[in-house]
Amino acid sequence: MKRILALVVAANLGCAGSLFAADLGAIPSVQQSLMTVPAAEMPAKAAELIKTAKVRDRGTVTVDVVTAAAALNPACLPTVVGSIAKSVPDMASIAAGTAAELQPKQAADIARVATTIAPSKAGKIVTAVCRAVPQDYKKIALAAAQAAPSASKEILQALETAIPGLKTSIQPALAGPGDNPPSVPAVLDSIRPAVGSSLEGLAADSPRMPGGAPVVGSAPMSQTRGPLLAPPFVPISGTSTNVNPATSGNVPRGGRNYASP
Secondary structure, three states: OHHHHHHHHHHOOOHHHHOOHHHOOOOOHHHHHHHOOOHHHHHHHHHHHHHOOOHHHHHHHHHHHHHHHHHHOHHHHHHHHHHHHHHOHHHHHHHHHHHHHHOHHHHHHHHHHHHHHOHHHHHHHHHHHHHHOHHHHHHHHHHHHHHOHHHHHHHHHHHHHHOHHHHHHHHHHHOOOOOOOOOHHHHHHHOOOOOOOOHHHOOOOOOEOOOOOEOOOOOOHHHHOOOOOOOOOOOOOOOOOOOOOOOOOOOOOOOOOOOOO
16 A cells, blocks of 8 residues: 555656656655655655555555665655654654664764654654664763753663663662653763673673674683683503502613513
């Protein structure tokens, strides 16, 4: 249904769509719709495609629209997410999470824009973006806290949800008096991820393996010190006997020559 809707919208745009008619055969319909408008109008068009979709289909359409926008103009993703958050606030977290996964380097900016426009969705936005880019959870949470200072508790709860390894560090702050909301920057400064936590529990400055993958938890000794080399065990042959010092004689310098008769 969402594909049919996108095609109908593209057809109603008139001559602008005809300019791309020869080249649109293999391009998804949502991307076709976004290509029929100037770059400056893409964010508004993206939000329109989602808003006009059926409520039950909006999650899927949001993912499709953000993915298509990223393919056309990755730099515009924060603006696209902001436009979606303004028109359809319930889709702000899905849009932000999808955009952050496609463009991890823009994760903090995406979280900031989405939270600024839809502060009531701050918790869900932080959860979605941190799950997409867990290694940047501090930047993401700080950006969201700056955009929505009154949502500090929701932001910290979102970090707990997205990154279970941070729970022991965040819980004491959340357990404080209700009339004194915790400071997100202060809590982030005090966070020390628990040993053995999952990838989502690692901070941005955690040890990295070749290729950029974080080292999860405490590595086995074989990974930190290397294997210990030792010769294979060879059992002693024959039957063990006691040696009588009185009858054993003197051992010549250099040892006995057992090869001699």
